Amino acid sequence: MIPKLVIANWKMAIDRASVSQFLNEWEASHIPSDVTALIAPPALFLSDIKDITGAALCAQDVSAHELGAHTGEISAQMLSEFNCSHGLVGHSERRLAWNESNALVAAKARRLEASGICPVICVGESKDVRDSGDAESVVAKQVLASAEGLVSAPVIAYEPIWAIGSGEAATPKIADSMHAAIKAALSARFDEPTSVLYGGSVNEANAGDFLACESIDGLLVGGASLKAASFTNICQSVGDRR
Numbered sequence: 001m002i003p004k005l006v007i008a009n010w011k012m013a014i015d016r017a018s019v020s021q022f023l024n025e026w027e028a029s030h031i032p033s034d035v036t037a038l039i040a041p042p043a044l045f046l047s048d049i050k051d052i053t054g055a056a057l058c059a060q061d062v063s064a065h066e067l068g069a070h071t072g073e074i075s076a077q078m079l080s081e082f083n084c085s086h087g088l089v090g091h092s093e094r095r096l097a098w099n100e101s102n103a104l105v106a107a108k109a110r111r112l113e114a115s116g117i118c119p120v121i122c123v124g125e126s127k128d129v130r131d132s133g134d135a136e137s138v139v140a141k142q143v144l145a146s147a148e149g150l151v152s153a154p155v156i157a158y159e160p161i162w163a164i165g166s167g168e169a170a171t172p173k174i175a176d177s178m179h180a181a182i183k184a185a186l187s188a189r190f191d192e193p194t195s196v197l198y199g200g201s202v203n204e205a206n207a208g209d210f211l212a213c214e215s216i217d218g219l220l221v222g223g224a225s226l227k228a229a230s231f232t233n234i235c236q237s238v239g240d241r242r
């Protein structure tokens with residue numbers, strides 16, 4: 001069985017004392033063997049969690065540039081030196097607040113791939129698009145444009161914008177159907193199958209329902225990943241699907 005990928009996206013929502021507390025409370029042995037747990041801390045804290053057992057490291061973002069004169073940026077090479085196995089790109093918070101286009105997201109994903117880091121490309125529709133009934137075709141186009149030029153299939157994180165941080169998760173049925181649409185769109189582009197994660201108001205109560213869906217290969221968890229016990233319980237809910 002391919003392990004489910006469960007990523008903690010700490011965003012900029014945690015301080016150093018809370019990172020220490022997370023590490024103190026983290027019990028690596030409680031992560032099921034059929035789950036790959038990843039933690040995406042603010043880049044400044046990558047070195048604080050580098051020795052964590054039972055979880056791998058994920059970047060929250062990356063520069064589209066190579067090493068050079070780019071003040072404030074963090075390159076894929078640097079992330080690789082800090083042992084990030086995966087890197088998020090195209091989170092809707094960045095697409096919206098920093099006007100990141102699909103082309104820029106694809107450029108960032110290519111930088112990660114070139115440094116041996118698996119890109120996790122975030123996509124998702126707005127409430128208006130969902131209500132219009134076009135969500136699946138809009139997201140399929142976003143996925144293809146954001147994966148432009150990649151050699152291998154990326155991981156995709158489907159995060160409907162209206163579900164992020166709202167407490168209103170998509171239903172497993174909506175997510176399952178969207179994941180199937182995303183996989184179908186990418187099957188013509190890449191030989192290997194694509195893993196698609198669901199994100200948006202995932203919590204301890206609903207994680208098992210998502211992980212039980214055939215086309216949901218894992219979860220991207222924001223708010224509910226900030227405490228070790230809650231994130232661990234979410235990882236453990238993979239067992240609920242059996």
Ligand code: PGA
Pocket residue numbers: 009159163164165166167199200201202220221222223224
């Ligand atoms: P949330 O965030 O779980 O707090 O909704 C998810 C994300 O934005 O990755």
